[in-house]
Each structure stands twice: as structure tokens, then as C-alpha cells.
Amino acid sequence: MAELLRTIKYESDRVKGFGREVMSVPGCEQLESCIQCGTCSGVCPLSIYMDSTPRQVMELVRSDFKNEVLHSRTIWLCASCYACTVECPRQIRITDIMYELKQRAIHEGVYPKKFPIPVLAKEFHKMAHNHGRVTENWLATWMFLKTNWLAAIGMWKLGLGLFMRGRFSLKYEGIKRKGELARMMETVDNIDIDKLTDVKPKRKPAH
Amino acid sequence: MEMNQKEIRIGFYVCHCGSNIAAMVDCPDVAKYVGTLPNVVLSRDYKYMCSDPGQELIAKDIAEHKLNRIVVASCSPLLHEHTFRGAVEAGGVNPFFFHMVNIREHDSWVHTDRKEATEKAKGLSQAAIARVAKHKKLEQKKVPIHPDVLVVGGGIAGIHAAMTLANAGKKVYLVEREPSIGGHMAKFDKTFPTLDCAACILTPKMSAVGSHPNITLLSYSEVTKMSGYVGNYDVTVKRKPRYINEDLCTGCQDCISHCVFKEPKFADEFNENLSKRRPVYIPFPQATPQVVLIDPEVCLNFKRSVLTDKCKKTCVEACGEKKAIDFTQKETLLDIKVGTIIVSTGFQTFDAKRIPQYGYGKYPGVYTALEIERLVNTSGPTGGHVVLRDGKTEPKSIGIIHCVGSRDKKTNRWCSRVCCMYSMKLAHLLKEHTGAEVYNFYIDMRTPGKGYEEFYDKLLEEGNHFIRGRVGEVTDWAFTKEEEGKLVIRVEDTLAGYVRRIPVDMVVLATGIEPHSDSNDVRRLFNMSCGSEGFFLERHPKLAPVNTFNDGIYIAGCCQGPRDIPDTVAQAGAAAAECMALIDKGHIEQEPNTAFVLADECCGCKSCLPLCPYTAITFDEALGKASINEALCKGCGTCVAACPSGSIVQNLFDDEEIFSEIKGVLAYE
């Protein structure tokens, strides 16, 4: 018999304050007014493969189910098409919340192992950070080598095709003043953005 | 004014309003402080000043302490100024030797620091003490009320209000913009939750309106001007030409069948453009008045200059001796005088095209709810056969999408209140007519009302599907075999937790209720206010739901907000009762806080004339002076502030009163 999992949730399963934290990101405040109508899921082209629908992700965030939501595949399946954001009757910026959750998952290292999307995001980040530009084919190669080198072999045909059509460059693209960009990033690292008082939009006083 | 010469003896009362004020303001402390001010003879705090004992207390104190001025610090004057003036008068003092301080809305409700709130209450009270000493004795004027009533809009609200008044013996003018009264209800087949036939309950009322001796029905007309004041309104009604003499037309409709257009050719508005009519037509069989009309846009006789002389005026021939057809008819203006007005202009439905994802206007299989109302109607375009726009295919599966345009920040934020119920009504009727699978897509089922939840139960038992989820999109591209040639509804079934694609033949959009696009013009015409959504604003959402801020003008039905027929009728009855209350009293008392011109000082610059929102100021060219019609003046003070020579004075707000009030508040440390 398959292993039985506990599905009930106790208050101790919640990471209290998580929802509030996410909502304090500029643009995410509206989440409080979600009516769970499911429009976001109804328009999401990727909802076909999601474990939790976007609507459920919204509720998990609002109810502080941090562990559940950061482990969800949904946030990695989000293709940032913004279909949900423009349709939501409460004008909740669902896509931005998905971004926020991805950032948190990467930060906490809780993304699914060998799941290539976070790896792509990280590699992309590194490449952009170190070279200033992205060379897509190298990026893809790195990603596959890091997650699933068998798939990388499977991709040889595409790579060859690109190469034949002059779309695969063998050198890394980069900018001239790499030092300049690096220094800019360093400056950002040294600022604690959470300490800036106006970062959190002032909440309307409750009546 | 002998009272003024006498010694000033002020009584001061601060009210706890239960804990509404007392929780944030230290009332005994305020009373103690005010007691030390000049002219104050007595200062008290009390739990509920508006209660009977509170009012009696004032009267008793006046007698015992020979008080001649009263100040009450409590809630908003909007709520209880009238009450306390009454109490003062009962004590034998002129009611205008009274002043009220608002320490609830202006103080306790909006502050969080008890100490500072208490200070503020003291300051405001001190200002009132300083001002009330300067008050003058004023008299309320009585103005007679014209007994006739104007009802604007002949939907079920207007019909019910007009009938109630007429049955009570009042003369009513009912102005309806369309060629027939009936409004939206006239288009329905059945009404929820009882499913009684709409025509059976409405048409008797409509013909009663048409034949009632006390009702003058002005159909195909609009109000273009209103002036005057409560009890005495002058109204101009524009009567659009029907090209038919209403008095001569018997409603035989011979002209229609004899029109040169053998086949109806033009979109029939009453049937939501699902069928055709001729240039000469009657909107629907039970139309009231039973009079035809001619549409000059399409009637050949009006196109003579453009077209060849095609039309032989066969309609005129058919009408024969009755001679009711008159192509030369022009728009006319009718002036009427009334004392009270009920505005019941109803609503329009949300334009489904504004949500392009639902495909209205793009896919023929997508319908609005009103179109379905006509389609299931035995007197509708297909005689009650539910078929798609091709005229033959019966739908085998139908999706009804709730909340179209409603509960959405991008369109209308409010809940339209009737859509859940009418969607279920249509689900039931569509299933009954076609046997189709019917899916309802809802965000929340809202069925509060007598017999409404039971209706929901009935629908569930009938096997209708209810899917909780707001539809994402309606498209015509197929992914699976079963979807070929169908409309596909993509939605999250939020209760099951799955995103679903459901192929259907027909989609019904439950478009919400919204204010008419011209509601702002109507609002201005009758000097009313609108809420942010555009519905007319009632004076108080609970306690004065049919009153407006303009005395003598009442609202009823969906022009005030979305509601169903039972609530509309109840409200229409209430508005009629309000009119009668005024009419039967015979007169109204006018607030004496009006402005007047000191003729000696007026320099005749005319600055004030265009500013008055109530056109109460006239100019005497001979004397070169402005003067104010007391009856029209609402005491807004605009002219007082604008007069460059300071020659306009307003009762209760003269310079002495205002300045001593300011001094009073500044004197508080």
C-alpha cells in the first residue's frame, strides 16, 4: 500500500507573517482582496501541468503556507505571460507574486532538485552578472549539463541546426566595461533595501 | 428683538452617545470646562441626549434655570439638529437660539488619542458658546405644496408608484422615454423565484396606467428642464414625434400590415435585435399606450429626397377615416407644474463587448441574458423555440457565465444582485425548452431572498451543473475531438481544483446592472447626487433610502442601485408614500437659513447671479439691484462669499455669528 500522507493542516504548519511579507512587495499588496474566483487559473496556459493552480498558490500565500507554496511546481511553470495579471478582477499582480515566490525559493534553496528552471534562472543571472550579456546557446548548454546531461545530448540536433544557420556563436558575448557593471551590483549588495522605510507602501489604516 | 437685550443664559449639554463619544472624549471633563465659560449658566453631560428623557431635560432646565440659549455637543446636525430644535421650542425658546456641535463624526470617531480628542471637543464647544450668544430669533416660513406628482421612467418602479398615487387620488404625470412603458420587466418571460409569467402580472398594471383618469401618460417623451423648489416645480417635457396622432390611433395596427415593406426588415430593439420590424410598428403586442409609431430613419416617406418616390403611403390608406397618421408631426414641448417628483429611470445592462475574452459579437453562439429572455419568450422572435442564430439548431449544451462585468475592478465593482437568480431562471427555462446540459459558472451563489435558496435547491435537483469559477475565456479553437465546432469555455472548477475546458453550443452572459450612460445628465436635471458608481444617491442608505438630498425629489428602483422586482416595487411604494406625506400636509416649512441682499449696499455688479446653483437670484434692472428669492435659496452661502461689497447676509451665518465662532475656537488654549 502506498505511503499515507497527513493532509490536515495545523496552525503550526503555517509560517505566520509569510503572506504579509510577500504582500509588502510593491505591486503585491492587492493579494489581500483575492476572491478566489479562479480567473487566473482559467486563463493560465500553463495551468495544464501545474500541481496547484495559480488561484491555489494565491491562497497558500495569503494563508502563510510558505513551505507548501515554495515547493510547488507551479511557480516554476509560470512562463510570465501576464495573462492572469490582466484578467484578475481584483487587479492582483499574480505574475509579480510568482516572481517573488521564485526569488524566495531560490534564495532558500528549496526548489525541486534537478528541476532545470531554477538552474536556468541562476545560470542566466550568473552569466548576465559576469559578462553583462547572455549568450543563449551557452546558457542552454550549462543548464543541461547541470541538470540532465542526457537531455543535453538530446539537444545536439537543435544546436547543430542553429550552428548551420549562423545562430550559434562559439564565443561568449560580453560588454566592454564589465568592471562598471560589477561595481554597480556591489553597490546594490551593500544597500539593505528592506531598511529603506518607504519600501513598504504604507498600508491604509484599518477602520 | 427684546430677547437679545436680555441677559444671555446658556445651557450646555454634552452627549455620551452610549460609548460612541464617551469612549474617546472625557464628557464630564468637557462639561466641567464649558461650565466655566461666560454666559454659561448650566453645563451637563448625559448618556443619550436624543432620547426622550434627554429632550425633556432641556425643556425642564429652560424653565428652571431661565435658559435662553442652548448648545448640544453630540452627533452630526444632519441627524439630530431637528430633534434638539424641537426640544428647545418645547421649552418655550425660539428654536434658532440653539446650536449644535458635532463631536462624534468630527471628533470621537476620527481620533485615536483620548486626551487630544477631549481637548478638541472643548475647543469646538467654546466656539459654539461664543456664537450662540449672537443668534437671532428666526421664523420658519410655510410654503404650500402643489398636489400633482411627476414620475420619470415607466418601468415597474414608475408604474407602481404612479398607480399607488393615482389610486390615492393624486394627479400623476408619467414620463417614459420609450414608445411604451414596461421597462425591462416587459421583456421577461417568467420571473424568479416563483416563475410566474411576467406579462400576466405586468400587463394588467400597464393597461391600468394607460386608462387611469388620474394618470397622464407621456410616452416617447423626456424631461428637458426642471426649475423651482420643493412643492413648486416647473417641468418641461419634450414629446418626440411618433408621426401618429395618439388621440386618433385606435391601435388596430392595419397600417403595419399595409406598409409597402412586405417583410419586416429593420432591427427590432424590443427583441434585442433578434428579429425584424417594419418602419411603422408597435414595440410589442401589449405595449401601452396601444399606439403605433413610425421610425423616420427607415420610413421611405422620410427619404423622398434621396430615393425615388417609392412609397405609396399605403399605411395612410389603411388608416382611412381615423386619419391618425401625420407625417408633419414635430417635436413639442409641454410645460407642467408639480409639487413632488419620483425618478425611476432604471438601469442598463453591462455591454458584453467590453469583455472581449467572452466573445460576444464575435462568436454567434454567445448571447446576452436579455437576448435569452426574448428567445425563451412565447411572444419573442422565435415564438419561444430556443434555436441558435442560424434559426434551426437547438443547443445541446449551454454555459451560463455569471457576474459578467460585475464584481470586477476593471469594469463594475459592485455585485448586481439579480444575476445569480436570473441565471438560474434562464437555466431552468433553457433546460425546459431544449433538454440541454446546462452549466452555471459562478463566483459565489448569492440567493438571499424569500424563496430564493429554495429555488437554488430546485435547480440543483433538476440536474443543472454548478461550477464555481469565473470563466477565463470563451474561444472557438478546438484542442480535442469533442471540441470541434463548439465554443470552448476555459475555467477553473475551483471546488474540484481542476482547470477544465468545456465545449458548449451556446454561451449566455449574465450581464450586470449598471447606471444608464446618461444618468449624469438626469442627475443634473434634478439636482441629485450620484455615488461613485453612478447610481443616484439616497439621502441615507438605511433611514432615508428613497429620499434624495433635494427635498421633494425621490428615487425608486434600479436607478438607485441593483435590485430585483419585489424590492423595486417596495421602494416605489415607499417613494409614493413620501410624496403623499408632503402633499397631504399641504405645506412645507422652510429653513430660515436663507440669504438676503442689503439693497442699500448692493452695487449691482451681478457677480452673484451666475454663481447660484439654484438660480434663486434675480436682478432688477430698473433699481440696479440683485434680490434673492427666499423660497429658492437653499442657504449654500456661495453668493455671500462672492459678493465683493459684502452686501449679502445669510441668516444663522451673519458676520457677527461667524466671527464670534472663530474667536471662540481661537480663544481655547
Add this chain to the structure above:
Amino acid sequence: MVKYSYFPGCSLKGTGRAYEESLLPVMKALDIELEELDDWNCCGATAYMAVDEVKACVMASRNLAIAEKLGHRELMAPCSACYLVLNKTKHYIHESPSVHHVLDEALKVANLSYSGNIPVKHPLDVLVNTIGLDAIKKRVKNPLKGLKVAPYYGCQIVRPYSTFDDQYNPTTMDRLLEAIGCTVVKDFPLKTRCCGGSLTGTLPEPGLLCSYIILKEALKRGADVIATVCPLCQFNLDGYHDKIEAKWESVRIPTVYFTQLMGLAFGMNERELGLHRGFIPMKPLPAAFAQPVAT
């Protein structure tokens, strides 16, 4: 000659090279000069947003600041992802004073500054709304008569900020394609549906399904070719046909940049326009417009 600042973005130098190859001559033919930003860097694109939003904004703002150095000129960004990130950064700067502060500090280090006012434009917008269809029609030598095109806009030029067209039913490209003689698939229902974005590479099944749906529907509606405005869309719709065929069915239909079609209509050479770089070649063009007519 009108001048625009030009931000090509990484793709237009790599896999999306044909976009630039067709964009530049088309713009030139219409008297528009594009001045490429000096030493521009990655826009900060979508995937980057997932790691550190603020840093992504910093990267975008460096480009905006460099553009500002060229004077108050409009900045053209042909890649939808770049277009969105640059615009989004502008929004953030306006909405969040603290993000603005961080950006200022970072830019200072590089002796740059940004006021937040450079308009970021997509070439489609510029072509239709600034240059105008009449001017474009005048340049057409070989109207692409008989070529049936499915206009595909993708997500990010209409969502979440739709500055120049209807969010639900954009028609700018429809009108442009009609102006150069194409027959356009009317109301193509999937014109703004997601192509799968970067998922095609990372999680092939869901990503490719998105592309497959679009390709299938374009074919079903009789299109000869799909026109796109974004290098990633072009890549997704063009590059994975073998996999799509293995998984579902063959839906081979070429996907080209709208600028390539314009170039053809302007009488330019297929190779110059980079048409040989696609995986699914466009069918031989009808003789009428295969060869540029001598002028």
C-alpha cells in the same frame, strides 16, 4: 532622417540575428536611423527577474541611463522581453521611491544618471503609429499578394502594459501586414497566447505544448506563415518541430519576423533578410515577388 536609440538585446545578436538583419534595412528604407547604445548590457530579462528583481532593474536602468546620454530620444527595443523589462523598470522607478534610490546609487558609481523619462518603444508601434501605414505602403514594391499570414503578437508587448494597442485583440500588426499586401488570418484567436517562453528549453512538455497549440491552429486556419515580433517566440515556434512531431503531430509552418515580410514587400533579398536562418523555410515565394522588380 529620424533618429532612434536602439537597444538590440542579446537575442538579436545571437539566435535572433535574422530579426536585426531585417529590422535595420527596413528602418533605413523608411528613413529611420537606429543608433545602437554604446556598451549596452543584458536587459535584465524575465529569468533574471526570478533571481533578484532589484538587480534586474539595475541592469535595465544602466541601459536606460546610457540611452539618456544620447539625448531625449525614443529608445527602440525589438525583443518583447527587453521591451517589457525596460518598461517595467520605468514603472518600478515611478512606483517605488526606494527602488529608485537604489538605482540612483548604483548608477552614480558608473557616472550615470537616469531621470525615468526615456520612452521605450517597440518597432511595431513606431512603424505603424509614428511612420504610418501610408508611408509604408509607398515603399512597397512587391505586395505580398496571396500570402496568408497568422499574426502572432505573443505576450509581453501587450501584457501587462499595453501602451499602443488593445490588450485582448491587438490589431497593429494585422493592419501592417495588410498594408504590405498579405492576407491576414482574421481574429486569430491565439494571437496573444503564450508560446511557452523559456519553458520550451527547460520543461519541454508544457513549453512545447504551448507552441504546438499555436502552430496547429495557424495551420488549421489556412495560414502559410506565422509572423512574429519577438525572437523568443520565433525560436519556439520555429525551432522545435522535430520534438513536437515526435510528441504530437507534424505542424510544420514557417515562423518569420514581421520585419522580414516587410523587407520582402520592399523588394529586398531573402538572404539579406536572414530568411535562410529559419528551420522551416518559407515556401518558394510566388514569382511575382520572388525577385525584386527593377526600379
